[in-house]
Amino acid sequence: xxxxxxxxxxxxxxxxxxxxxxxxxxxxxxxxxxxxxxxxxxxxxxxxxxxxxxxxxxxxxxxxxxxxxxxxxxxxxxxxxxxxxxxxxxxxxxxxxxxxxxxxxxxxxxxxxxxxxxxxxxxxxxxxxxxxxxxxxxxxxxxxxxxxxxxxxxxxxxxxxxxxxxxxxxxxxxxxxxxxxxxxxxxxxxxxxxxxxxxxxxxxxxxxxxxxxxxxxxxxxxxxxxxxxxxxxxxxxxxxxxxxxxxxxxxxxxxxxxxxxxxxxxxxxxxxxxxxxxxxxxxxxxxxxxxxxxxxxxxx
Amino acid sequence: xxxxxxxxxxxxxxxxxxxxxxxxxxxxxxxxxxxxxxxxxxxxxxxxxxxxxxxxxxxxxxxxxxxxxxxxxxxxxxxxxxxxxxxxxxxxxxxxxxxxxxxxxxxxxxxxxxxxxxxxxxxxxxxxxxxxxxxxxxxxxxxxxxxxxxxxxxxxxxxxxxxxxxxxxxxxxxxxxxxxxxxxxxxxxxxxxxxxxxxxxxxxxxxxxxxxxxxxxxxxxxxxxxxxxxxxxxxxxxxxxxxxxxxxxx
Numbered sequence: 001x002x003x004x005x006x007x008x009x010x011x012x013x014x015x016x017x018x019x020x021x022x023x024x025x026x027x028x029x030x031x032x033x034x035x036x037x038x039x040x041x042x043x044x045x046x047x048x049x050x051x052x053x054x055x056x057x058x059x060x061x062x063x064x065x066x067x068x069x070x071x072x073x074x075x076x077x078x079x080x081x082x083x084x085x086x087x088x089x090x091x092x093x094x095x096x097x098x099x100x101x102x103x104x105x106x107x108x109x110x111x112x113x114x115x116x117x118x119x120x121x122x123x124x125x126x127x128x129x130x131x132x133x134x135x136x137x138x139x140x141x142x143x144x145x146x147x148x149x150x151x152x153x154x155x156x157x158x159x160x161x162x163x164x165x166x167x168x169x170x171x172x173x174x175x176x177x178x179x180x181x182x183x184x185x186x187x188x189x190x191x192x193x194x195x196x197x198x199x200x201x202x203x204x205x206x207x208x209x210x211x212x213x214x215x216x217x218x219x220x221x222x223x224x225x226x227x228x229x230x231x232x233x234x235x236x237x238x239x240x241x242x243x244x245x246x247x248x249x250x251x252x253x254x255x256x257x258x259x260x261x262x263x264x265x266x267x268x269x270x271x272x273x274x275x276x277x278x279x280x281x282x283x284x285x286x287x288x289x290x291x292x293x294x295x296x297x298x299x300x
Numbered sequence: 301x302x303x304x305x306x307x308x309x310x311x312x313x314x315x316x317x318x319x320x321x322x323x324x325x326x327x328x329x330x331x332x333x334x335x336x337x338x339x340x341x342x343x344x345x346x347x348x349x350x351x352x353x354x355x356x357x358x359x360x361x362x363x364x365x366x367x368x369x370x371x372x373x374x375x376x377x378x379x380x381x382x383x384x385x386x387x388x389x390x391x392x393x394x395x396x397x398x399x400x401x402x403x404x405x406x407x408x409x410x411x412x413x414x415x416x417x418x419x420x421x422x423x424x425x426x427x428x429x430x431x432x433x434x435x436x437x438x439x440x441x442x443x444x445x446x447x448x449x450x451x452x453x454x455x456x457x458x459x460x461x462x463x464x465x466x467x468x469x470x471x472x473x474x475x476x477x478x479x480x481x482x483x484x485x486x487x488x489x490x491x492x493x494x495x496x497x498x499x500x501x502x503x504x505x506x507x508x509x510x511x512x513x514x515x516x517x518x519x520x521x522x523x524x525x526x527x528x529x530x531x532x533x534x535x536x537x538x539x540x541x542x543x544x545x546x547x548x549x550x
Binding site: 035036037038039133134135157160161162163164165166167168189190191192204233234237250251252253254292295296299300 | 347348349350351394447448449471474475476477478479480482485486489490492493503504505506509510528529539540541544545548549
């Protein structure tokens with residue numbers, strides 16, 4: 001096991017950030033921690049990267065205990081925190097050199113590992129880090145986290161606030177790193193990124209809701225979901241919320257995802273009901289479950 | 301979306317931009333963008349990081365003077381009446397919305413005062429808002445102690461205190477849990493339904509589908525502008541995510 005977390009709890013004053021968390025990440029796995037802000041993702045990262053000590057439970061990373069062998073962990077992991085934390089006044093190259101030096105290596109020695117990513121920012125290597133665009137900062141931070149060739153890479157919300165194009169590119173980079181044998185634990189609030197991980201843990205309010213492969217989590221969803229559409233979106237949502245048999249009503253892109261309390265639900269009944277509410281052009285059809293549906297069902 | 305067909309409400313333009321441009325030295329951040337937004341419309345303003353969205357928005361809300369071009373917001377000219385624009389719009393962003401070390405009640409009172417509401421109006425609005433959001437039990441708690449989702453919903457309501465004609469939302473739902481994100485959008489629908497124009501930026505492409513019309517900025521220019529349905533048709537794809545990827549990746 002590359003990461004082993006057993007019964008970890010952590011509180012800050014009255015706020016309990018993590019409540020009895022346990023899971024394992026296998027070697028070479030791309031593991032996603034999926035949950036909104038405040039779920040406890042960063043606290044867990046800080047415990048695993050030895051920056052914070054848990055109140056209860058144990059954790060090990062790359063075979064080292066997070067408390068006893070914290071120095072070993074620091075030498076063998078790369079950590080990219082959610083907030084940009086490189087030296088703004090150093091240039092791109094200086095930052096990278098700095099991180100290489102404190103880990104007792106050189107840029108040349110592990111250039112291979114960062115090459116794909118670093119070439120994209122190399123034209124700006126004399127620019128100060130503080131003057132880089134968001135996307136470039138992210139690439140520099142990732143290069144710095146990789147320069148000592150870590151066994152395990154921790155990425156805390158690397159794609160938050162990043163546009164869909166850059167997000168896609170970032171995930172392509174992660175896939176390539178995984179192929180080089182690095183274990184990756186990545187957190188994200190974007191549910192669509194869950195599908196790109198080998199396994200995921202859904203987390204909210206310091207508790208794990210479920211851990212499995214994305215496919216298995218989707219398959220566990222207990223109900224049939226229907227895509228509903230009509231001429232007026234707001235009125236449609238209000239009417240569905242007023243329908244006595246509704247189990248859940250969530251806007252999903254151009255449709256509303258609807259589930260019914262009854263096992264023998266007949267869409268025609270609902271169409272009739274919506275017509276009495278003055279809606280037109282109503283369509284109802286079964287649709288595929290997404291991770292987001294599952295998350296919302298578990299978090300209810 | 302069907303509401304466009306409803307009545308005459310939609311016919312007035314509340315935002316008009318013509319060849320609106322902003323340069324910083326040699327760099328053209330916003331390059332001659334032209335578009336209109338109608339009353340009561342939910343208008344999605346999309347683009348990759350660095351495409352010029354924030355700069356464009358700053359000109360529209362009256363805090364940055366354009367280099368050239370024209371724009372009228374809520375009936376006021378961005379060059380001559382920037383102050384009047386500020387009084388007639390609401391603004392909320394993920395980065396700044398409320399004062400963390402004031403209580404819920406204090407925040408509402410403070411912003412009510414800033415927006416020039418009378419004491420009676422503030423009291424009335426405060427009660428209404430607290431009841432609508434179900435915040436009765438936390439009125440005297442510091443905003444810092446509220447969950448992010450509650451904060452965002454409260455910030456949205458506060459930005460509407462002075463009943464602005466247009467509300468600008470800059471990535472209002474980043475990092476918010478999926479259930480709250482949807483509750484937030486129900487509030488947006490309701491606001492638009494009541495005739496307030498909603499101008500919103502987001503990185504969630506499913507949210508782009510909730511908009512009546514969407515514009516996509518690439519390198520300072522508006523490269524696409526239409527209903528989500530038409531855009532998907534035009535680019536021959538099934539989702540706004542794919543429209544975005546096609547456009548922004550070239």
